[in-house]
Amino acid sequence: MTDAQRALHDLVDKQQIREVALRLLSGAMHHVGNHRVELFGDVAISEAYSTNTHWDTRIATRM
Secondary structure, eight states: OHHHHHHHHHHHHHHHHHHHHHOOEEEEEEEEEEEEEETTTTTEEEEEEEEEEOOOHHHHHHH
């Protein structure tokens, strides 16, 4: 397996893990702020900050 194939395989595994984990959560909230874009002719570089909150009410009800 080449490095590129290994990286793609790892990415697919991580995506599958994310999808399963998100299905197990009761909710999620995402705030994106401070979005910055720099233009250099036909090229753009962007940067954004986010705050993400995930919760599972099933855990709180068991306590």
